[in-house]
Amino acid sequence: MVEEYKYQEITKKIIGAAMQVHKVLGNGFQEVIYQRALEIEMPYFGLNFKREFEMPIFYRDQQIGTRRVDFLVEDVISVELKAVIKLEDVHLAQAINYLEAYHIEVGLLINFGSKSLEFKRLINSKFNQRNH
Numbered sequence: 001m002v003e004e005y006k007y008q009e010i011t012k013k014i015i016g017a018a019m020q021v022h023k024v025l026g027n028g029f030q031e032v033i034y035q036r037a038l039e040i041e042m043p044y045f046g047l048n049f050k051r052e053f054e055m056p057i058f059y060r061d062q063q064i065g066t067r068r069v070d071f072l073v074e075d076v077i078s079v080e081l082k083a084v085i086k087l088e089d090v091h092l093a094q095a096i097n098y099l100e101a102y103h104i105e106v107g108l109l110i111n112f113g114s115k116s117l118e119f120k121r122l123i124n125s126k127f128n129q130r131n132h
């Protein structure tokens with residue numbers, strides 16, 4: 001049985017673009033290099049996105065600041081990039097916290113720093129349409 005995920009087609013394309021970047025560049029570069037390469041690659045996958053997009057951060061439905069998300073894809077998916085040897089729980093927790101603070105339902109955490117591309121699909125369990 002194949003489970004359907006919200007925005008599955010978009011996340012597949014993002015992961016495909018990231019795999020292409022990792023295939024060409026390998027690991028060992030700084031995060032910004034992968035960010036620039038992914039910016040070039042994503043249009044080949046038909047993806048619309050904003051890079052380094054300034055997102056409002058909310059607390060109790062009040063904006064308390066802003067933070068730049070690495071990519072906001074199709075206005076619905078937050079993509080955070082890392083270039084570390086191994087993804088740690090702290091990276092996962094941080095990415096989930098961003099989803100909650102941005103009021104975004106789905107996100108991807110992508111790590112280019114390991115020998116094989118690592119990615120995690122993230123769901124904001126606190127998301128509801130009221131916040132949108």
